[in-house]
Amino acid sequence: xxxxxxxxxxxxxxxxxxxxxxxxxxxxxxxxxxxxxxxxxxxxxxxxxxxxxxxxxxxxxxxxxxxxxxxxxxxxxxxxxxxxxxxxxxxxxxxxxxxxxxxxxxxxxxxxxxxxxxxxxxxxxxxxxxxxxxxxxxxxxxxxxxxxxxxxxxxxxxxxxxxxxxxxxxxxxxxxxxxxxxxxxxxxxxxxxxxxxxxxxxxxxxxxxxxxxxxxxxxxxxxxxxxxxxxxxxxxxxxxxxxxxxxxxxxxxxxx
Amino acid sequence: xxxxxxxxxxxxxxxxxxxxxxxxxxxxxxxxxxxxxxxxxxxxxxxxxxxxxxxxxxxxxxxxxxxxxxxxxxxxxxxxxxxxxxxxxxxxxxxxxxxxxxxxxxxxxxxxxxxxxxxxxxxxxxxxxxxxxxxxxxxxxxxxxxxxxxxxxxxxxxxxxxxxxxxxxxxxxxxxxxxxxxxxxxxxxxxxxxxxxxxxxxxxxxxxxxxxxxxxxxxxxxxxxxxxxxxxxxxxxxxxxxxxxxxxxxxxxxxxxxxxxxxxxxxxxxxxxxxxxxxxxxxxxxxxxxxxxxxxxxxxxxxxxxxxxxxxxxxxxxxxxxxxxxxxxx
Ligand SMILES: [Fe+2]
Ligand SMILES: [Fe+2]
Numbered sequence: 001x002x003x004x005x006x007x008x009x010x011x012x013x014x015x016x017x018x019x020x021x022x023x024x025x026x027x028x029x030x031x032x033x034x035x036x037x038x039x040x041x042x043x044x045x046x047x048x049x050x051x052x053x054x055x056x057x058x059x060x061x062x063x064x065x066x067x068x069x070x071x072x073x074x075x076x077x078x079x080x081x082x083x084x085x086x087x088x089x090x091x092x093x094x095x096x097x098x099x100x101x102x103x104x105x106x107x108x109x110x111x112x113x114x115x116x117x118x119x120x121x122x123x124x125x126x127x128x129x130x131x132x133x134x135x136x137x138x139x140x141x142x143x144x145x146x147x148x149x150x151x152x153x154x155x156x157x158x159x160x161x162x163x164x165x166x167x168x169x170x171x172x173x174x175x176x177x178x179x180x181x182x183x184x185x186x187x188x189x190x191x192x193x194x195x196x197x198x199x200x201x202x203x204x205x206x207x208x209x210x211x212x213x214x215x216x217x218x219x220x221x222x223x224x225x226x227x228x229x230x231x232x233x234x235x236x237x238x239x240x241x242x243x244x245x246x247x248x249x250x251x252x253x254x255x256x
Numbered sequence: 257x258x259x260x261x262x263x264x265x266x267x268x269x270x271x272x273x274x275x276x277x278x279x280x281x282x283x284x285x286x287x288x289x290x291x292x293x294x295x296x297x298x299x300x301x302x303x304x305x306x307x308x309x310x311x312x313x314x315x316x317x318x319x320x321x322x323x324x325x326x327x328x329x330x331x332x333x334x335x336x337x338x339x340x341x342x343x344x345x346x347x348x349x350x351x352x353x354x355x356x357x358x359x360x361x362x363x364x365x366x367x368x369x370x371x372x373x374x375x376x377x378x379x380x381x382x383x384x385x386x387x388x389x390x391x392x393x394x395x396x397x398x399x400x401x402x403x404x405x406x407x408x409x410x411x412x413x414x415x416x417x418x419x420x421x422x423x424x425x426x427x428x429x430x431x432x433x434x435x436x437x438x439x440x441x442x443x444x445x446x447x448x449x450x451x452x453x454x455x456x457x458x459x460x461x462x463x464x465x466x467x468x469x470x471x472x473x474x475x476x477x478x479x480x481x482x483x484x485x486x487x488x489x490x491x492x493x494x495x496x497x498x499x500x501x502x503x504x505x506x507x508x509x510x511x512x513x514x515x516x517x518x519x520x521x522x523x524x525x526x527x528x529x530x531x532x533x534x535x536x537x538x539x540x541x542x543x544x545x546x547x548x549x550x551x552x553x554x555x556x557x558x559x560x561x562x563x564x565x566x567x568x569x570x571x572x573x574x575x576x577x578x579x580x581x582x583x584x585x586x
């Protein structure tokens with residue numbers, strides 16, 4: 001999907017999707033700073049948030065470069081309207097409690113790592129380079145979140161119930177990550193991104209193993225909830241963006 | 257400072273002649289600049305004063321996450337968001353080092369947390385002021401971390417080994433905190449008229465509370481003498497406050513901002529600034545719990561602790577299950 005003017009829409013969309021997932025999840029996670037259940041979690045969550053914001057800068061920076069209209073990563077993060085965001089619905093789901101936060105993180109990480117690992121082979125070197133750097137961080141995130149999901153799932157009665165409730169609420173959003181649409185297919189056909197069905201296989205294997213160890217069960221026949229990749233979001237995103245973008249938008253053109 | 261008005265023994269400092277042999281050996285070590293380590297003998301008053309001071313300091317780092325954390329989700333750029341997040345994360349880390357240092361004196365982190373949440377332990381008055389605009393994030397880094405550095409640099413030489421070592425690690429990070437704050441202010445004063453006004457307004461609101469961070473005037477500071485003799489306090493409150501004013505006023509001038517004090521004047525003779533009377537009534541009200549945000553700060557900490565109980569219990573339950581399984585398998 002390269003237009004006559006040289007604009008590579010597929011590549012642009014791919015970079016936006018990766019960047020927006022990192023940005024929106026980073027924004028959610030960073031809201032825990034100072035409010036986590038133990039000091040070590042304040043620190044660990046902030047680490048995850050920092051990695052995700054760092055990745056956002058790279059992906060959205062690349063998206064701006066591909067677009068070629070002079071938009072910076074900040075312009076894309078702070079001045080885009082909600083319908084132009086390309087993150088999956090899962091990452092914009094609210095924090096609710098620490099169980100939802102950890103489960104959301106795990107369900108994301110379990111996709112993020114195999115996705116980034118595959119993107120290291122991208123035919124586009126700039127994509128491969130960002131993936132190379134981000135995959136290391138994602139591997140650490142997945143290690144941490146799966147460990148916590150297992151310990152809390154197989155923990156006390158209450159921690160088990162909370163983790164199961166979070167899984168029930170969030171599982172329907174996981175399908176979107178691995179259900180290929182036209183952009184994914186175009187990216188795969190040009191070797192820019194992976195064939196998502198291979199990622200789906202990895203995803204199902206790892207989540208099945210971790211959830212089994214956590215004594216949790218994914219709801220059977222849950223409907224897949226999707227739309228974020230095409231810019232059709234849940235109502236939550238508007239509130240997240242109004243908070244995140246408010247300062248930038250109330251001082252047009254100001255430097256910070 | 258982060259530990260303002262730490263209660264000591266409340267008694268006069270003993271002379272070497274009045275001391276027991278143990279006390280004398282202890283004091284001689286301190287006077288010779290030899291660090292006291294957890295296993296060494298120490299007077300009960302020394303231990304208690306240190307526990308109070310270190311835990312107050314730790315609580316300040318923890319509560320101190322809140323006013324700045326308030327702006328992480330609203331930071332205006334990705335870089336600012338990351339820098340602020342990293343900064344607040346550092347403060348959590350400082351809390352951790354300090355709790356560990358206090359634990360070497362025989363008090364657990366959970367005990368200290370419970371004291372804080374029960375309203376029995378203090379934390380710095382400064383964190384009971386609200387962060388109303390983005391410029392407040394700049395002002396906190398510049399002024400509050402600046403004041404913290406002023407106090408903490410001498411604490412690196414504190415007589416108690418674990419506290420001194422914690423302070424050495426902390427001080428390395430604090431200068432980055434101050435720089436990022438000053439950098440925010442710099443950007444604002446070079447920006448639009450609204451941004452510049454925001455910066456001035458933040459300075460107006462944070463100036464006096466920052467001066468209060470050093471604690472009450474020396475004349476009213478009843479617990480300082482013993483702490484100084486024990487090497488857990490190196491400089492007097494007024495000394496540090498003066499140093500802070502002298503350092504900060506030129507920085508404000510460089511920013512093109514006005515320090516909100518009509519009595520501020522360079523005093524050639526003393527080689528420092530004279531400055532106006534501080535509203536100590538406000539300071540004591542804030543310490544008593546009547547500051548603008550005391551209630552919100554404590555509620556936020558209590559909520560984090562209470563809401564997190566299931567998480568901590570869950571991890572504990574898992575550890576027990578795992579241990580039981582291991583025994584069963586043997
Ligand atoms: Fe600190
Ligand atoms: Fe700091």
